[in-house]
Amino acid sequence: MAERYWPDRDPLGERLTIRRIEVSIVGVVGDVVSNDVIGPRGPAFYLPVAQEVDRVWQLDHMSYVVRTAANPRAMAPAMRAVLRDADPNLPPGSISSMDEVILASMGERLFQTRILGVFAVLALLLAATGVYGVTAYSVSERTREIGIRMALGARAGQVAGMTLRRVLTLVIPGLVLGSAGGLAASRLIAASLYEIEANDPATFVGVALLLGAVAIIAALVPARRATRINPVEVLGA
Numbered sequence: 001m002a003e004r005y006w007p008d009r010d011p012l013g014e015r016l017t018i019r020r021i022e023v024s025i026v027g028v029v030g031d032v033v034s035n036d037v038i039g040p041r042g043p044a045f046y047l048p049v050a051q052e053v054d055r056v057w058q059l060d061h062m063s064y065v066v067r068t069a070a071n072p073r074a075m076a077p078a079m080r081a082v083l084r085d086a087d088p089n090l091p092p093g094s095i096s097s098m099d100e101v102i103l104a105s106m107g108e109r110l111f112q113t114r115i116l117g118v119f120a121v122l123a124l125l126l127a128a129t130g131v132y133g134v135t136a137y138s139v140s141e142r143t144r145e146i147g148i149r150m151a152l153g154a155r156a157g158q159v160a161g162m163t164l165r166r167v168l169t170l171v172i173p174g175l176v177l178g179s180a181g182g183l184a185a186s187r188l189i190a191a192s193l194y195e196i197e198a199n200d201p202a203t204f205v206g207v208a209l210l211l212g213a214v215a216i217i218a219a220l221v222p223a224r225r226a227t228r229i230n231p232v233e234v235l236g237a
Contacts, residue, residue, distance in 0.1 A: 001043035002028045072097040132218040167219040
């Protein structure tokens with residue numbers, strides 16, 4: 001609120017009229033999260049309860065925050081007892097832990113995130129299957145070449161390394177292009193992220209390493225199969 005309405009001067013001492021109440025600003029505190037931990041943080045102010053003239057609004061909006069090292073649910077009976085002692089006619093209202101409040105505000109986004117996670121896993125499986133299929137086909141098409149190489153003295157490790165190098169020549173450019181596309185599209189999910197940047201370097205590096213590892217693992221089976229080719233059978237075919 002101070003940054004929006006008094007960006008170039010000290011707001012202390014400024015006078016405001018809020019719901020027919022004239023108040024003076026006596027201090028500025030840090031930004032707070034009200035109802036949505038992900039949504040934008042708008043202007044907020046604290047008003048002394050003794051100055052609130054609208055008691056209905058006051059009771060409807062008032063809440064107590066209790067910090068405890070114990071299980072929050074175990075403190076619920078004690079908190080209700082304190083309210084009864086203060087005013088037996090005061091309705092106790094609902095009691096929720098801070099984790100429950102945060103989950104309630106993020107429920108829709110959590111659902112969307114889980115759905116995206118499912119599709120991401122399916123996409124990863126499809127990518128791994130595609131890499132394996134292309135690699136296996138490439139190896140089968142070069143069976144005669146591999147047999148000739150092994151007949152001329154190529155070792156199994158050299159054949160496997162050659163196969164993996166061909167896979168990496170496709171995987172590495174794909175990872176570079178995919179990372180660039182993900183970086184460009186990261187703005188679309190920025191509103192659904194909480195306390196993490198949309199272009200978080202650790203996330204991009206982790207995803208690239210994961211996909212690279214999947215590609216290498218997917219290539220190991222046909223690469224090992226290539227090393228077991230009998231050169232005599234291949235050359236005699």
